[in-house]
Amino acid sequence: MAVQQLHTAGRLPGETRLRLLSATRALLAAKGRRGTTTREIADQAGVNEATLFRHFGSKDALVDACVEYYCRTVELEELLASLDGNLERDLRRIASALMQRMESVRDLIVMSLAEEDGNGIVGEAAWRAPTAIKKIVADYMAKRIAAGELSGNPLFLARFFMGMVFSYVMGRKRFPEEYAAEPDQVVEFQVDVFLNGARKG
Amino acid sequence: MAVQQLHTAGRLPGETRLRLLSATRALLAAKGRRGTTTREIADQAGVNEATLFRHFGSKDALVDACVEYYCRTVELEELLASLDGNLERDLRRIASALMQRMESVRDLIVMSLAEEDGNGIVGEAAWRAPTAIKKIVADYMAKRIAAGELSGNPLFLARFFMGMVFSYVMGRKRFPEEYAAEPDQVVEFQVDVFLNGARKG
DNA sequence: GCGTTATGCAAGTAAGTACTTGCACTTAAC
DNA sequence: GTTAAGTGCAAGTACTTACTTGCATAACGC
Structure with a gap:
């Protein structure tokens, strides 16, 4: 085991920065930008x-750095690689990935919706992953x-598909007890409804 | 035409209150609770x-009064009365009513999602209409x-149905240019997708 | 006319908040 | 050992903001 080298004041190099970013994120999620004080x-x-x-x-600058840090990169190669041509399975994988990403930045998405300047850095970064996946969905639908295998307008279908996941993720925030089901089941x-509809027969 | 009686200082009775409530609403929607100053x-x-x-x-107290005022009553008799047994038409009417109500309190819904105390007066009032309609939807699905005529879990179906509308209303807030289609078309x-699915055949 | 009520106006208070500064201390690098 | 960098601490500045107060005025009910 390599001995960790302390930088100053008993902290690892970069640790202070990380602690600040983490604390910022937690407080942003709980109280919003204006509700959170530097103290x-x-x-x-x-x-x-x-x-x-x-x-x-x-x-x-701290808030921007925080959002940027927690929305860094979106690697979607794995998702694209996991698609194998089976319509149902593919859509499930896409929905699952989307749900995961949206859930992980849910607080920031809500913040961006509520902020006066919804198109600032927060808005851009928070929607980065969902937007990237949206492209995948739209292309997939078109193909x-x-x-x-599908019918309809690819853009409408893509939005509908995204919306299903979005509303679930938001619903879980507002009504946690109601939306307690397993994500796999939900997906x-x-x-299933997306593909086959709710109509019997 | 009855002559309006001025109360004091050239204002109609109750006018000052209304002007304040209206201004509060507009500013809340634009900047949120903390971002809005009394000045x-x-x-x-x-x-x-x-x-x-x-x-x-x-x-x-002003904010509470404002939210309460703009989320006052939900009269759903008309909606219930308009349902005539035709599955597709009924669902469209429900979706349409839901969309209208959600749209009219969209800013307050977003506020309630973003606030630390999401279950306060704002949260309760903003979700009043949607929640009432949700009951109608759930009952309808069960029947x-x-x-x-339908298959599946009535609660899941109801949530799914609500979610379709919710995600559309929110999508229009974040991506106004993308979601410019006519509400009727959207509904x-x-x-259609809800009932028949997107699968061809 | 007279009292009541609603309002405008101007000034002020108390608290919070972003941000600064100067100093001492610890640790790492050389 | 010396230097430089990162940090804690305490105090302070400038600004904002919710909320108050005292006074003048205009309209209404009687």
Whole structure:
């Protein structure tokens, strides 16, 4: 075991920054941008408030860095690679990936919806993963329509599909007790209705 | 034409209150609770800030009164009366009513999602209409399943149905240019996919 | 006319909040 | 050992904001 080298004041290099980013995220999710104070962030991070400003310069810069950090990259190769041509299975995989990503930035998505400047950095970053997946969905729908397996407008279908997942993720935030079912079950149900409809016969 | 009686200072009785409620709503939608100041509200209402406090006592009380005022009553008799047994037509009417109500309190719904205390007065009031309609949907689904016209879990179906509309209303907020289609068309499309699925054949 | 009520106006208070500064201390690098 | 970097601590600044107060005024009910 390599001995961890302490940088200063008993902290690992970069640790202070990380603690601040993490605390910021937690408080943003709970109270929103305006509701969160730099003092609270510093306290929750176990760091002095002055240190916060020495690292990030301003509260806005910290928030931006935080959002950027937690929405970094979207690697979708694995998702694309996992698609094997089986319509139902593919859609389930897409829905599952989408649900996972949306859930992981749900708080930031809500923030971006509520903020006056919904198209700022927060809005852009929070929707990065969903938007990327949306492209995949739209392309997928178009192909399957061309192949005669689906019918309708590919864009409408893509939006509908995204919406199914989105509404579930948001529903779980507002009504946690109602939406307690297993994500796998939910995905299965959603894809089933999406493909076959609810009509009997 | 009866001559309007002025109360004081050239204002109709109750007018000041209304102006304040209206201004509050507009600013809440644009900047959220914390982002809105009492000075701004008073200015936008064309009223002195002191008058605001004389009427409502505190900013919180004003916000509560505002939300309560704009989410007052939900009369659903008309909706229920309009249902005639035709499955497709009924679902369209329900979806249409739901969409209208959700759209009219969309800003407050978003606020309730973003607020730390999502279950406060705002959350309760904003979801009042949607929740009432949700009951109608669930009952409707159960009946139609019993009649053999639909299949599945009535609660899941109801949530799915609500979610279709919810995601559309929210999508229009975030991506206005993309979601510019006519509401009627959207409802038709949604109900169609909901009933028959997207699969061809 | 007279009292009541609603309002405007201007000034002020108390608290919070983003951000700064100067100093001491610890640790790592050389 | 010396230097430099990162941090804690305490105090402070400038600004915002919810909320108050005292006074003048205009309209209404009687």
